[in-house]
Amino acid sequence: MEAFQAQYTSYEDLPVDLKDIQTISIRINSEQWDENFESLTDLRSFLKYNWTELMPILDTLQPRIVQLTGSLRSALAKNALMFLTELLSTQRENLNVPFLLQSLIAKSAFEKAFIKNEVINAIENACRNYPTLDNCEVLLSYTLSKSVGVAKNALKYLEDMTGKLGNEEKFLVMIKLADGKRQEHAGIAKKIMAELEKNWPEYGQRVEGLNDKGRTWVNMLSAQNKQPKIALRDIIKNKKAEATGQNDLFNPLNE
16 A cells, blocks of 8 residues: 655645535544545635635634644645635634634744745735734743744734724734733833824823823833934944044043
8 A cells, every 4th residue: 555645735726516515524523644635635624615615613623733833744734824824824713813823933944935925825814814902912922932933933023913902902902012021022012102102182081091010101202212323333433433532521532
């Protein structure tokens, strides 16, 4: 018996002839990886051609699909990720995106490029089509990750997703960024603050409603935002001047 050779099917080439959905549900839970792989391709076809029939049972299948994204068999993991990328490619009702997003962002620093690229595709689709406070909170939690790669990706996509929220939700994200210790946490918070100060009349009132700790943090960031920015070339020039004593008011050679 020949060994199974996994062959990826592009979205454009997914077969229109759909198999029995109950059979697919059984095969995806099989202990045979070839059956898992084929059932994922079958599910991708259902996703493309008959979402209505797939939708009622997706909740029961999602945990297994997410589990397969972490398979040691790279081909199986990639096919599961392709399903998630396509699932998130458009807005769908009753989709548990936070559950999917936490699994994806945790894998976003994966070493194998062909896996990582598919993870990033899925995350970008989630940011584009599901910008919600709940999903931002998932990303916020991963900005605190001990993995620098995961934390950086979470920060990047948090900033992208927050830009699509309403003012009230942006404000809530800004306040939650106070828990972060990285420089990027404050950087994103400052950008949100500058936008809200300019475009949201209720901003001042919302700040006043914070507790003492919250107001102190916001006021500190606001003060930093208003400090004049010094160009890099001016910083270098000043450093050179200090080194030669030209900035020393008491230097007798500095006339």
